[in-house]
Every structure is written in C-alpha cells, then in structure tokens.
Amino acid sequence: MLTNLRPEQKNKLDVPDFNKNNAVNGYPTAQKYDMVVFCHLRWQFVYQRPQHLISRLSKNAKILLIEEPIGYDNHDESSGNLLVINENLHILQPKVKDIEAISIILPEYISNLNPSVGWFYSASFSPLLEVFDFETVVFDCMDELTLFKGAPKQLIDQEKYLMANADIVFTGGKSLYESKKQHHDNVYCFPSSVDQPHFAQALNGIEVPADIANLQAPVVGYFGVIDERIDLELLHETAKKLPNVSFVMIGPLAKIDQSDLPVEDNIYYLGMRSYNELPNYLKGFDIAMMPFAINDATKYISPTKTLEYMAAGKPIISTKITDVVRDYSICVNLVETADEFCEAITYLFDKRDQLSMELEYFDILKNTSWDATANKMESIIKTFAQ
Structure with missing residues (x-):
C-alpha cells in the first residue's frame, strides 16, 4: 500500500481510477497524453537538456511532464499545479509527500493509462512504472544521479529496476554511455548539444x-x-x-x-x-x-x-x-x-x-544541434515501436 497520503486519500486504492474526468486548475478535464515524462529537475529552473528535448518532442506528441512532489498543505485542497506551456506540453507539480503518492492524483490530470512513451530522467520515479502500461519506456540518463551529493540510498536499486524495464536508454555523454552499455543492450549516446x-x-x-x-x-x-x-x-x-x-x-x-x-x-x-x-x-x-x-x-x-x-x-x-x-x-x-x-x-x-x-x-x-538530437531520438523510438 502507498504511504504518506493526504488525509482524503487514505481510503483510496493503490491503482487510480482513470475513468474520472475532473477539472484541474481551470483546465477543462483530465487530458489524454502520448508521452509522460518523469523529471527530477524543475521546468522553471535552469534551462537544460530536459527542456531542450521535451519542448522539441512536444511538436509531434502531447506530453505531460511530472516533476518531483512539491509537498502539500493540509488546508490546500488542490492536488497539484498544472502549468500549460503550450497546447501540447503540460507540467504537473504534484502536491503529495512522496513519488509513490503521485499515482493517487493522476486521474485528475491524465485520462489514459497507456501513453505510447514513458520517458524517465530519474529512476526515483520507477515505482510509477506499475501504474502505467507504456508501449515504450525510455531512460534518458543525463547524469549519474546516484553519485550526487545527498542521493538517496534506494536510488541504486531503483535505477537497476528502471534499466531492467527500459526498452531504450539514452545517455548524456560518452562516459555515461560506456557505463550504461554494460547493463543494457539498447543504449545510445547523445551528448549534450546546443541551440x-x-x-x-x-x-x-x-x-x-x-x-x-x-x-x-x-x-x-x-x-x-x-x-x-x-x-x-x-x-x-x-x-x-x-x-x-x-x-x-x-x-x-x-x-x-x-x-x-x-x-x-x-x-x-x-x-x-x-x-x-x-x-x-x-x-x-x-x-x-x-x-x-x-x-x-x-x-x-x-x-x-x-x-x-x-x-x-x-x-x-x-x-x-x-x-x-x-x-x-x-x-x-x-x-x-x-x-x-x-x-x-x-x-x-x-x-x-x-x-x-x-x-x-x-x-x-556544425555537427550538432538539439533539433537533430531530438529528431534522432524520435526516430529510434518509432523504429523500436514498429
């Protein structure tokens, strides 16, 4: 069972009811998305790899990017902030205590359990794999987060789980590629690029x-x-x-x-x-x-x-x-x-x-651009899905 839920969520099932059709932050109803992105970095923080790639991929797919929880106030009835970047790109800032609890609020924001692509920037979101039925799971490994200061101990096991369930692994550099290709047979190196x-x-x-x-x-x-x-x-x-x-x-x-x-x-x-x-x-x-x-x-x-x-x-x-x-x-x-x-x-x-x-x-x-990188990634995903 999920823990650390909001009081009004205590008696709800682990698997959310995706038949609900709620209004969110004034936005009409829960939306159907082609891709769900899970990101440890805030969209409105430093503009870097996730923003460059996801904004470009959203030209051909409707995307919901879910950030890490921002916490909640017992007196706040809203379950999250939904930022509408454009018609095809929405950012969800969940107001829950931990990542597992995100599954409880998902029906308010997304109407389908089976988006074509689940795209992960951090393995800390890997418990949410059990909620969705993605056609293709992508791990865009931009950093070795397990080595960062303050990294939770469980992140190593979470990454092993994500790697085992990922269909495609992209890496943000050659050193990362050499590390990850030892643990997965479908790894592609896409170093950071430039606008x-x-x-x-x-x-x-x-x-x-x-x-x-x-x-x-x-x-x-x-x-x-x-x-x-x-x-x-x-x-x-x-x-x-x-x-x-x-x-x-x-x-x-x-x-x-x-x-x-x-x-x-x-x-x-x-x-x-x-x-x-x-x-x-x-x-x-x-x-x-x-x-x-x-x-x-x-x-x-x-x-x-x-x-x-x-x-x-x-x-x-x-x-x-x-x-x-x-x-x-x-x-x-x-x-x-x-x-x-x-x-x-x-x-x-x-x-x-x-x-x-x-x-x-x-x-x-002359040999690199974020446009070219996004196009190549998109092509790899389409080829895999065929």
Missing part, C-alpha cells in the same frame, strides 16, 4: 547587462548551477592570485550554502538569470570557464555549457572533465591548478590563435 542561433547572439550587437558591463577586464565568467560539482577552492585561489581579473558566477545554488562560497572583491555572484538573458551575459565575458571539481559527481558529466560557450565564440578554460578532455581538448584550455588557471587567463586575454579557435568551434558546432 547555436540562441547563443550566437553574443556575436552580434546585443546589450551587455549593466551588472557586468563595467567590471574590470578581463571578465572570466561561468553560468550554470553552483553546487558540489564546482571547485570552489580552485576559484578562490585563482581569484586571489589575479586580483585585477573579474570572476563572474551566474546561477542558483544547490546543495551548498551561501557561506560555502569563497569571498573576494573580484568574485561576483549574480544569482540565477533566465535562458533568454544568457547570450547577453556571454557577450560580456572575455573568457568562459568551467571550474569543475574532479569528484564522483563530475565523473560522468558532459557539460552542456561547453558548446554554448563555443556558439558565443568565447575562449574556454576547463578543468579536466573526462568528456571535455576526450572531445574538446583541441580547442578548450585544460587546467588542474590555480597557477595553470592563471596562466591560461593571461594567455587567452591576449586573444592569440583567435582565428584557429573559431575554425575549430565551427567544425564542432
């Missing part, structure tokens, strides 16, 4: 935001989530060695506290900025950085921002993340220590080999 026209706006005459426009050059910038994957000590030591360089960190904090951040006069934390604003900030960067720590959480990552920085034509400095070294060492400056970081900044600010860098970027970018 090149969006970030190439930084090459044009767009405005640099006021909060970095007047910073002392060179401006060395990062955007993305700031969490245990960032080498804060490396950032701190480099900033101390180069007091005349401005270091800009854009993005929300996750699983670390404000007190964990290094403080120097030349380190600027700007908080989260919207996806639409990022090209403007990139235009204000002289150099883009990826100061990732080398730890369990970064063992399998393939940073999306690598290609986004390239599309903006920015020199890039990165620590030696396996997939970055493997795929981009020809044009990304790789460092391990603060001294090497300083040397790379000094060298790149002179803009030597700029033409060579741009040609290498062009060769990489």
Whole structure:
C-alpha cells in the first residue's frame, strides 16, 4: 500500500481510477497524453537538456511532464499545479509527500493509462512504472544521479529496476554511455548539444547587462548551477592570485550554502538569470570557464555549457572533465591548478590563435544541434515501436 497520503486519500486504492474526468486548475478535464515524462529537475529552473528535448518532442506528441512532489498543505485542497506551456506540453507539480503518492492524483490530470512513451530522467520515479502500461519506456540518463551529493540510498536499486524495464536508454555523454552499455543492450549516446542561433547572439550587437558591463577586464565568467560539482577552492585561489581579473558566477545554488562560497572583491555572484538573458551575459565575458571539481559527481558529466560557450565564440578554460578532455581538448584550455588557471587567463586575454579557435568551434558546432538530437531520438523510438 502507498504511504504518506493526504488525509482524503487514505481510503483510496493503490491503482487510480482513470475513468474520472475532473477539472484541474481551470483546465477543462483530465487530458489524454502520448508521452509522460518523469523529471527530477524543475521546468522553471535552469534551462537544460530536459527542456531542450521535451519542448522539441512536444511538436509531434502531447506530453505531460511530472516533476518531483512539491509537498502539500493540509488546508490546500488542490492536488497539484498544472502549468500549460503550450497546447501540447503540460507540467504537473504534484502536491503529495512522496513519488509513490503521485499515482493517487493522476486521474485528475491524465485520462489514459497507456501513453505510447514513458520517458524517465530519474529512476526515483520507477515505482510509477506499475501504474502505467507504456508501449515504450525510455531512460534518458543525463547524469549519474546516484553519485550526487545527498542521493538517496534506494536510488541504486531503483535505477537497476528502471534499466531492467527500459526498452531504450539514452545517455548524456560518452562516459555515461560506456557505463550504461554494460547493463543494457539498447543504449545510445547523445551528448549534450546546443541551440547555436540562441547563443550566437553574443556575436552580434546585443546589450551587455549593466551588472557586468563595467567590471574590470578581463571578465572570466561561468553560468550554470553552483553546487558540489564546482571547485570552489580552485576559484578562490585563482581569484586571489589575479586580483585585477573579474570572476563572474551566474546561477542558483544547490546543495551548498551561501557561506560555502569563497569571498573576494573580484568574485561576483549574480544569482540565477533566465535562458533568454544568457547570450547577453556571454557577450560580456572575455573568457568562459568551467571550474569543475574532479569528484564522483563530475565523473560522468558532459557539460552542456561547453558548446554554448563555443556558439558565443568565447575562449574556454576547463578543468579536466573526462568528456571535455576526450572531445574538446583541441580547442578548450585544460587546467588542474590555480597557477595553470592563471596562466591560461593571461594567455587567452591576449586573444592569440583567435582565428584557429573559431575554425575549430565551427567544425564542432556544425555537427550538432538539439533539433537533430531530438529528431534522432524520435526516430529510434518509432523504429523500436514498429
């Protein structure tokens, strides 16, 4: 039996009644969907792989994306928030205590038990496999979540269960592919891609935001989530060695506290900025950085921002993340220590080999796009279903 249910749900069956036809958040009735996506990341958080892919897939399918529960208030009668992104893409934020309890509220939002595709970003949703009768189960493994800080112990077993029930496994990088192909016979590697026209706006005459426009050059910038994957000590030591360089960190904090951040006069934390604003900030960067720590959480990552920085034509400095070294060492400056970081900044600010860098970027970018990735994934799913 399911546990941690809302009081009014205590006497309901584990398997929901999908014959119900309720109004939700003013939306007329429970809807019929072609695909249900289960995602650990908030749609309105940092815009990354799930948003890029699912928004494109929704052009040809009606999709309900279910986020992790946001909790509930006993005095709140609503069972969740339904965000209507467009006619074909809806986001459900369940107001229940745990993922298993989502099954109880599903009849209010979805009218069919048998969508064509169940698409998982996190194995924590695997208990919901028992509720649906998907024609095809897809696991788009974008990160090795079991190695992240605070990962629940049961996630390892949940991933084994999901892998055993998945028909298709996609991975977000080559290292992940090599890991997952040992446990499944239908794995495809789709490294993070890029919306090149969006970030190439930084090459044009767009405005640099006021909060970095007047910073002392060179401006060395990062955007993305700031969490245990960032080498804060490396950032701190480099900033101390180069007091005349401005270091800009854009993005929300996750699983670390404000007190964990290094403080120097030349380190600027700007908080989260919207996806639409990022090209403007990139235009204000002289150099883009990826100061990732080398730890369990970064063992399998393939940073999306690598290609986004390239599309903006920015020199890039990165620590030696396996997939970055493997795929981009020809044009990304790789460092391990603060001294090497300083040397790379000094060298790149002179803009030597700029033409060579741009040609290498062009060769990489012409072979990838989120549109192409989504189309290939869609083709694989259709072929499997035949």
